[in-house]
Amino acid sequence: MTPLLSVDAVTFRYGKTLACDRIGFDLHPGEVLGIVGESGSGKTTLLNCLAGRLQPDSGTIRYTRANGEAVDIYRLGEAERRFLARTEWGFVHQTPRDGLRMGVTAGGNVGEPLMAVGNRHYENIRHEAASWLTKVEIDADRIDDRPTTFSGGMQQRLQIARNLVTGPRLVFMDEPTGGLDVSVQARLLDLVRGLVRDLNLSAILVTHDLAVARLLADRLMVMRRGRVVEHGLTDQVLDDPHDAYTQLLVSSVLQT
Amino acid sequence: MNAETQNSARDHTNNPAPDHTNDPAHDPGYNFAYLDEQTKRMIRRGLLKALAIPGYQVPFGSREMPLPYGWGTGGIQVTASVIGADDTLKVIDQGADDTTNAVSIRKFFRRVTGVKTTEKTAEATVIQTRHRIPEAPLREGQILVYQVPIPEPLRWLERRESESRKMHAYAEYGAMHVQLYESIARFGRITTTYDYPVKVADRYLMSPSPTPKFDNPKMHMNPAIQLFGAGREKRLYAVPPYTRVESLAFEDHPFEVQEWDDACALCGDDKSFLDEVVVDDAGTRMFMCSDSDHCRDRRAAGHRGGAEGAAAEALAAMTGGTDDGSNKDRAEDWAKDREAAQ
Numbered sequence: 001m002t003p004l005l006s007v008d009a010v011t012f013r014y015g016k017t018l019a020c021d022r023i024g025f026d027l028h029p030g031e032v033l034g035i036v037g038e039s040g041s042g043k044t045t046l047l048n049c050l051a052g053r054l055q056p057d058s059g060t061i062r063y064t065r066a067n068g069e070a071v072d073i074y075r076l077g078e079a080e081r082r083f084l085a086r087t088e089w090g091f092v093h094q095t096p097r098d099g100l101r102m103g104v105t106a107g108g109n110v111g112e113p114l115m116a117v118g119n120r121h122y123e124n125i126r127h128e129a130a131s132w133l134t135k136v137e138i139d140a141d142r143i144d145d146r147p148t149t150f151s152g153g154m155q156q157r158l159q160i161a162r163n164l165v166t167g168p169r170l171v172f173m174d175e176p177t178g179g180l181d182v183s184v185q186a187r188l189l190d191l192v193r194g195l196v197r198d199l200n201l202s203a204i205l206v207t208h209d210l211a212v213a214r215l216l217a218d219r220l221m222v223m224r225r226g227r228v229v230e231h232g233l234t235d236q237v238l239d240d241p242h243d244a245y246t247q248l249l250v251s252s253v254l255q256t
Numbered sequence: 257m258n259a260e261t262q263n264s265a266r267d268h269t270n271n272p273a274p275d276h277t278n279d280p281a282h283d284p285g286y287n288f289a290y291l292d293e294q295t296k297r298m299i300r301r302g303l304l305k306a307l308a309i310p311g312y313q314v315p316f317g318s319r320e321m322p323l324p325y326g327w328g329t330g331g332i333q334v335t336a337s338v339i340g341a342d343d344t345l346k347v348i349d350q351g352a353d354d355t356t357n358a359v360s361i362r363k364f365f366r367r368v369t370g371v372k373t374t375e376k377t378a379e380a381t382v383i384q385t386r387h388r389i390p391e392a393p394l395r396e397g398q399i400l401v402y403q404v405p406i407p408e409p410l411r412w413l414e415r416r417e418s419e420s421r422k423m424h425a426y427a428e429y430g431a432m433h434v435q436l437y438e439s440i441a442r443f444g445r446i447t448t449t450y451d452y453p454v455k456v457a458d459r460y461l462m463s464p465s466p467t468p469k470f471d472n473p474k475m476h477m478n479p480a481i482q483l484f485g486a487g488r489e490k491r492l493y494a495v496p497p498y499t500r501v502e503s504l505a506f507e508d509h510p511f512e513v514q515e516w517d518d519a520c521a522l523c524g525d526d527k528s529f530l531d532e533v534v535v536d537d538a539g540t541r542m543f544m545c546s547d548s549d550h551c552r553d554r555r556a557a558g559h560r561g562g563a564e565g566a567a568a569e570a571l572a573a574m575t576g577g578t579d580d581g582s583n584k585d586r587a588e589d590w591a592k593d594r595e596a597a598q
Contacts, residue, residue, distance in 0.1 A: 079426040086428075101413075101434070107441055108434045115437070116430030122440055122506040144441050 002064050004029045004170060004202050005050070010059035012045055019045040020056065021226040029169075032196060032203045034217030034234065036210060036249070042226040043206045044174055050204060051091055051172045052081045066169060086116055090163030094175040096155035099162065100147050106133060106158055107143040113166045132161040136191060153184035157191065164195060171203045177212055189215050210253050214238055222246045281341070281370025283590040289336040290368040295319055299337035299492070303483060306494035311460030312424070313407050318490040328361060328386060329487025331403030335365065335384045338399055338483070344372045346380035351388035351529065351546030358386075367590065375549050387450075389471040391528045391550035394480035396497060402465045404486040407493065409453045409463040429461050432504060440509055449514065455502045456495055464501075470513045470529045475501040518543040521563035523554035 003026035012020040019042040027033050035043045048054035050061060052073050064070045066088060073081055085091070093099040100109050110129040111119075119125055130140045136157040138150075147155050156176065163171060176192065177185040193216055196203055207213055213220055213234060220237045222230040222245070230243040241247045282288065289296065295317075302316040321329040339345065345365050349358040353375040361384060362373050374380050377392040384401040394400060410420040413431055423429065432453055439447045452469035456462045464472060465484060475482060475495060482495040495501060505511040519526035521542040528550055530543040542563055545551035 078422075082422075082426055082428065104434055105438060105441055108438050111437055112431055112434050115433040116428065118430065120433070120505075120507050122437065122508050125437065126441070 001028055002068075002070070003027060004031075004064055005204075006062040006064075006070075007050065008060050008062075010046070010049055010056045010061065012042075012049055012054065012056045014045075018226045020049060022059070023228055024059075025221065025228075025231065027170075027202055027204065029202055030200050031219065032201075032205060032217050034213035034220045035204065035206045035223060036208065036213050036220060037223035038249070039208065041223040043208075043223055046223070047172055047174055047204065047206045051089065052085055053091075063170075086113070087166065088169050090166075090168040090171040092156075092159055092163055092171065092173040092176050094178045096147065096152070096159045099159040100155065102148050103146065105144050105146055106138065106150070109147065109158060110161050110165050113162060117166055128165060132165050133158075135195070136161040137187075151184075153180050153188060156180060156188060160192065160195070164199065164201075167199070169202060171201055173203060173205045175207055175209075176205070177207070177209065185212070192216060210238060210250065222249065283367045285590065285594050286368045288341070288369055289339055289365070290322075291319060291333065291336045295333075296337040299333055302492045303334065303337065303494060306483070306492045307481070307496050309460070310495055310499050311456030311462040311493060313491040313493045315490055316492050318487045321487065322364075323360070325488040326405060327357060328384070328403040330485030330489075330491075331384050331386070331401050331487075332361060332364070332485075333487060334401045334483050334485035334492065335382060336368075338401070339365065339369055339371060339382055341369065341371060343381045344374050344379055345369075346374050346377060346383045346549075347385075348383065348388060348390065348547075348549075349386045350531070351390075352548040354548060376553075377549050385467075387466055387468070388529065388546060389467060389474045391545070391547040392553070394478055396479045398480040400478075400480050400482045402467070402482065402484045404463065404465040404484045404491070405488070406451075407463055407484065407486040407489050407491040409451075409461050424460060427459065429455070432461060433506070436504060436506060436509070440506070446505070446509055446511075452511075453504050455504065457499050458502070461504075462493060462495075462501075468514065468529060469503065469511075472501070472503045472511070473513065477501075516543060519561060520545045520551060520554075521561040523551045523559045524561040525551070525554055525559065 005027040008024045009022045010020055010024070011022055023046060035046065037043050045054065049056045055074055061073050062070050063073050073084070076084065091099070107126060107129040110132050111125040114125050114128060130143055133140050133143060138154055138157055147158055150158060177188055180188060189212060195201070205213070205216055217234045220232065220234045221228050222237065222243065224245050230237055230241065230246045237246060238250055241250050287293065299316055302314045306312065306314045318330065319333060321332055323329060345362065346353065347358045347362040349355040352358065365371065366373055377383065377390040381397065382399045382401065383390065384403070386403045389400065408420055410423055410432065413434065414420045414423060435448070436446050448469065450468045451463055451466045452472055454462050454464055454472060454475065464475060477498050477500065479497050481497055484493045503511040516526070516530045518530065520528065520530060522544050525545055529546045531546045533542055533544055534540070535542050
């Protein structure tokens with residue numbers, strides 16, 4: 001099977017600091033890859049490189065488009081890359097404020113990606129927005145309210161709806177549950193897991209929370225100081241860590 | 257810049273700037289049209305680029321003008337750059353020739369250029385406008401200059417200039433419909449009534465300046481040259497003659513212009529853009545054409561509206577045209593002004 005995303009020797013430096021050191025992996029359709037590691041290990045930098053937001057110093061990222069054509073995303077022009085990101089990808093930010101327009105109603109937020117790909121029928125857009133609000137467990141009555149009147153968990157769910165409404169093939173998530181309390185986290189994770197399975201999405205998920213990784217990710221990549229120190233199936237990595245750092249990471253989680 | 261370098265710069269062009277210093281038609285204390293020749297040339301270069309890429313915002317080095325930002329500094333600089341000694345200038349503000357802004361700008365150009373001024377749309381070769389496009393159809397050879405406060409139609413949506421420029425470059429305009437969506441969601445219809453965004457020549461999204469959307473259809477395939485100047489934001493843009501200008505809309509909520517239940521109380525026109533005017537202390541209201549020249553023309557042709565007696569006189573007085581456009585006997589005033597300034 002052709003990988004959806006094929007990453008080879010991606011390197012990124014902030015001056016002398018090596019944030020990503022020759023990172024490579026394949027992501028297959030329908031697969032969820034978790035990237036875990038401590039703060040400052042290069043997770044988010046890597047995610048930004050993969051999502052076309054930060055050009056790596058070296059290395060290639062090849063993506064197989066919906067029409068089967070494989071493209072090197074940094075060989076594409078910026079216009080094409082932005083088009084790709086708009087039509088086939090989603091990006092869920094850690095803070096909903098970064099991914100939403102706070103001055104625009106919930107319906108407008110979910111409808112915007114539809115309008116961005118050329119939908120010009122008001123009733124259809126609104127209908128689609130309402131149905132997505134329901135899918136992410138937001139009352140459809142709130143469609144004309146602004147996200148500023150929403151709770152943190154609702155804002156995050158709204159951001160997810162906005163990202164999924166155009167039916168992307170690949171979603172990048174940067175700490176989607178960060179900053180939410182535990183019960184809200186659990187519901188959100190449940191929701192995301194259901195959506196990923198139902199829509200057969202591929203996703204790359206950055207998190208420092210091993211519980212989140214265990215729940216959502218099929219495979220896990222453990223990063224430390226810009227390097228991948230361990231890579232394998234989630235259960236395998238978490239239950240039988242080989243690398244010393246992964247062992248430390250796993251054992252540092254409070255056991256219940 | 258001293259006179260010598262200025263002259264040598266002029267030598268590069270086939271059309272050296274005409275020497276107006278001894279021309280009694282305008283105040284000899286100023287260069288023709290107030291701006292220096294180099295500045296006018298810089299603005300004309302910007303305008304040529306703007307005409308070559310319809311709807312694209314060209315940055316330019318906006319100058320300090322002798323009036324505050326927001327009063328038409330951009331429009332004045334554009335007018336100053338394109339006006340010639342044989343042009344006839346008309347200035348309108350909210351459609352009328354006799355409002356403060358229009359009177360002041362017209363007086364300014366008469367003083368610094370000595371050109372003929374007029375209130376008749378058909379006679380003008382350059383028309384500087386704020387908030388309206390004249391009701392009378394424009395023709396080839398006329399230039400319409402708009403004063404623009406905020407040239408960036410994406411600004412309300414995207415505050416970063418770096419990002420809005422990319423959105424223009426890549427024609428990522430889908431988000432612009434969010435504004436219309438929000439309006440329908442809240443009020444059941446598109447409530448934007450002025451500065452209604454348009455797409456020019458099927459490419460660039462453009463702000464038509466705060467003209468009512470009533471005037472948007474007039475921009476489409478207009479035979480005149482339409483130039484836009486934003487002084488504070490330092491941007492020029494243009495719509496060349498016979499260019500497609502399309503107002504944004506949804507398939508199920510098409511673009512519509514305003515309509516009035518009333519007709520003009522003076523000339524009886526029910527097709528023109530009407531202003532609501534309070535005519536007495538009792539709060540009596542009447543509607544009248546916002547385009548004063550259009551209204552006067554119709555009255556001269558014998559059309560009458562519903563206004564009678566004192567009210568009609570009061571209204572007619574508001575739209576009176578008393579400006580003969582001449583510069584006679586003004587030279588002495590200018591000399592006094594200059595003495596007072598020193």
